[in-house]
Amino acid sequence: MPAKTKKELPKGVKVALPDKAQDIYRKAYNKAYDEYEDTSKRRGSGSREETASKVAWSAVKGKYEKSNDGKWHPKKK
Numbered sequence: 523m524p525a526k527t528k529k530e531l532p533k534g535v536k537v538a539l540p541d542k543a544q545d546i547y548r549k550a551y552n553k554a555y556d557e558y559e560d561t562s563k564r565r566g567s568g569s570r571e572e573t574a575s576k577v578a579w580s581a582v583k584g585k586y587e588k589s590n591d592g593k594w595h596p597k598k599k
Contacts, residue, residue, distance in 0.1 A: 523571075524552040539594050543586045550581035 525531050528544045535547055554577035558564050564573045586594045 524555050539582065539586070542596075543582050543594055546585060547578045547582050551575065551578035554578065 525548050528536065528541075528548060531544060531548060535544060539547060551574045554574040555570060558570055558573045558577075561570075564570075568576070582594070585597060587597050589595050
């Protein structure tokens, strides 16, 4: 289900990601959740939620990277 606020994000996302990365995740997840309602638009047999989560993590990884300390940091330009 789409998350209206960051409080509604999965615990793992809230624990792992910094505040701005959570915003990226939430917005990308919600958009993908709507976009991939139709199963014919999805690759493979993943559920709507699985597909939206993959899209959201991809969006986060476009702007953030996990460093050796295990924390997510903005990518350097």
